[in-house]
Amino acid sequence: MKHWKEDFMFGYQFLNGCNPVVIKKCTKIPEKFPVTDEMVNVSLEREMTLEEETEAGNIYIVDYEVLEGITANCTDPCTLQYIAAPMCLLYKNAQKKIMPIAIQLGQTPGEDNPIFLPTDAKYDWLLAKIWVRSADFQYHQNITHLLRTHLITEVFAIAMYRQLPAVHPVYKLLMPHIRFTIAINTKAREQLICECGIFDKANATGGGGHVQLIQKGVKSLTFRSLCFPDIIKARGLDNKEELPTYFYRDDGYMVWEATKSFVSDVVHIYYTSDETLQEDEEIQAFIKDVCSFGMQDFDHCEFPKSLKTREDLSEYLTAIVFTASAQHAAVNFGQYDWYSWIPNAPSTMRRPPPNKKGVADVNWIIHSLPDRGRSSWHLGAVWALSQYQECELYLGSYPDEHFTEKPVKEAMERFRKQLVEISLSIKTRNEGKKLPYYNMSPDKIPNSVAV
Template sequence: MPSYTVTVSTGSQWFAGTDDYIYITLVGSEGCSERTLLDKALYDDFERGAVDSYDVRVGENLGEILLVKIEKKKYWMQDDWYCSYITVKTPSGDYLEFPCFRWLVDDKEVVLRDGRAHLPQDDKTSLVKQHRQKELDSRRKTYRWKEWQPGFPMSIDADRHKDLPRDVQFDSEKGVDFVLNYSKAIENLFVNQFMHMFQSSWSDFGDFEKIFVRIKNTISEYVMQHWKEDFMFGYQFLNGCNPVVIEKCLKLPDKFPVTHEMVSVSLERELTLEQEIEAGNIYIVDYEVLDGIRSNCTDPCTLQYLAPTICLLYKNTQNKILPIAIQLGQTPGKDQPIFLPTDDKYDWLLAKIWVRSSDFQYHQTITHLLRTHLISEVFGVAMYRQLPAVHPVYKLLIPHVRFTMAINTKAREQLICECGIFDKVIKARGVDNKEELPTYFYRDDGYRVWEATKSFVSDVVHIYYTSDETVQEDGEIQAFIKDVCSFGMQDFDHCEFPKFLKSREKLIEYLTVIVFTASAQHAAVNFGQYDWCSWIPNAPSTMRRPPPNQKGLADVNLIIESLPDRGRSSWHLGAVWALSQYQEGELYLGMYPDEHFIEKPVKAAMETFRKQLAEISSSIKKRNNGKKLPYYNMSPDQIPNSVAV
């Protein structure tokens, strides 16, 4: 009687093992095995991290093994099980790999294809076609779109973390509980002593140092020492945690009527302001998106203010970026003065603080939340809805959507509840010339990571898509593209996502955007938050006084009264510390321990990718050596694969 050896690997994460009954059925081209209970009798089966082997006897040859059906049935109470993979050794000695990497919950079954990736047009038999369609039908019922807030991208239909499909929940919910992490942060940073004075102001700038106790961080300490300097203010637009808003100024907007006479003392090349603009030495940041947002009342007595600031920046002869003019609103006039470095030092300092406050709000809501977290979730939901596990693009993307729906649902539940294309974006802002901005490390490191990622994606795409026509004929990938735009992005008029892709090159670019956004871009705007935002005056999360409408009003007292009070400063510090921490067991760019791909050409492409990333990390380390302000947020060895924090 022919016998197949089945080897089952249980995951190593918490609670992966099970005491439930596990049954297997082998489905071949010539027949099926009987439903077989996997039980070694004298031993505990399916323990966490275990690899167990069993004999499955059949009455006749099954032919080519096409599918493996795994069923879990309750023993005495429901006990979820995480299956990593199954291998089957045939009577002829051949080994077949069946990746799983998913949870079996309740009395459910999973039907697996072998590990080779297949485009839909590659499947010829009705059996595998039906399996493919059945998997997608089930997924679309499980992964449903939901509008979180009007005007935002769609999210997964889950109000709480525990409502998510088990496969996209955190392995351990405790580790990413925002409330718990904030509490830990405040305790670790020794700021509890200020919480009882929640609404009281600090006395002076030196008081903010009191919550710097236990901070051992080179960049944050440097920021604390130099935050008032124009150089430090300008440098952050290049290499701070929001390095995506600075643009080359090609023409001064009418709403920002800066004249040469206003700024001539700041210009170093004996050129007029207009000539400096023509020479490419003038840059601008404009927070117009904040215009019209009303003041928020956090309690019956305290108003919080925003300002849609505009700031003009100058690249001096030492290639430093310095502020030369600031307007605190979008409508010029007598009550909207243009602040200058030649003004009283407190007027100028308060104006810069208002820009930093605008930048903090823009960074958190748009750069960080919208353009990494929410966009990555759209890609993830669409992937689960439209791409079966056997699709090569599913295998490519699955590591880069890991825990994204979980972290976003956690954020909607606890943090933000009521109680893209890299090179094109850089060029569009006019900051792509290395000679013009030689210290723009975010751009330079980002280009290298982008190119390495694009090269890897290109290798994978060319393995499975032999021509542009194969892209056009792939109904699943086209459905994925359409789902992202038409449903995930709600087909907004300003949505630039395509609805159809006609070539391999466009597919490569599209997939590179997804991988880069979820990994490098998120790392660049997330993990530097503690560095740049822990010194509260440099990145105030709230302003308690309205922006000044005339010069000569500012002094130390007004600035202190405008900045966050003691309690909010403490919570702010705890938040940026918690958000900047890497997760336990973090998987970094290029690390793919779950082997969804089994083909040798893809594994070779992965190895090449890892070597390229290692070279980039090494060169960044050498460049940073000895620098007072090292930039490492785009170093691949510090870029997690996905948006998971």
């Protein structure tokens, strides 16, 4: 609440906020976002041009193109609501902090779609940042959170129930990680994303826009995009030295590797060779069910229809476990921290994005932000979503003992020890920090998508 207007806080959230998955390295300024060196040179600190900074790897971008053309909520005919599809250019300064240096609120450049800059009047710049935060909220709730953790985990869960008997080792492995997921998704369909649900009451993408947005989001939902190291590398953010404060990445790597090590141990206990995996009709039916029924055989999804090696199976199951546990925790439990101060994450906007500079003032901003009623619905939702359950089971905790074999229990114990070490290293890293990052700490990662 005290720091939301600051450019540093705005930039920091792309790394360690609720939606740390959209920022990527900018290797070339897009033609649709015609930022010039003259516009931003006052923001650059290394006596280099914008082109040189880009070549040096110091420029990053977030682009909400997927929001273009989404129908804004009109469930309340008395209040018009608006959605923008902005782009934001970010700069890694000499202190390696990520700072916004240019914002365009639409996808098509032109006189009626100005590029806002930190050198503009303070309310013009602030309003532009608020619009980006609102777009980020829509992307986060619909794609990052709902689609890419809740709904995709349900796809795996349904296929598991349909194709794997309860005695199958993969059923036993996955069962703790799909616990309550179908139940919570059913509740979401009844209360959250249904007609007259909370999305309709509070969000600009309510009233059907959320369905359009998720349908568009599915087109970028490939199997490889569920593999944590792959997606970090694809966004050009895998070099720790370049972005030393990207804690979501650093902690995610550690949890991914620990999870993959455990899953691989289990896979190798039950499959003594790649041939035994290939001959397992039940596991192959499970893999095919996910692709053919869950993902509807979409050409772009690139989900495998069969698996030939134990290494492939280990990675596949790691993606499921990681998505349901660590990824969901990372994008869910920080919501009250980051979203309860409404101007930092407006769930809707009541005025269209400004089409020229010099119009914004305090009143313009107040009348753009959600009204009291929508803010209340939003606040209640993000509070509820951020709560841990009283009976929460955290990553590595398997009290139901689906496995009884000694080798698996030993693998579980190794996994737990690794997770404890990761939690301690994160705690040490966070000591003395004004902004500690705990969302990927294993002792705060529930086993499954259960809220």
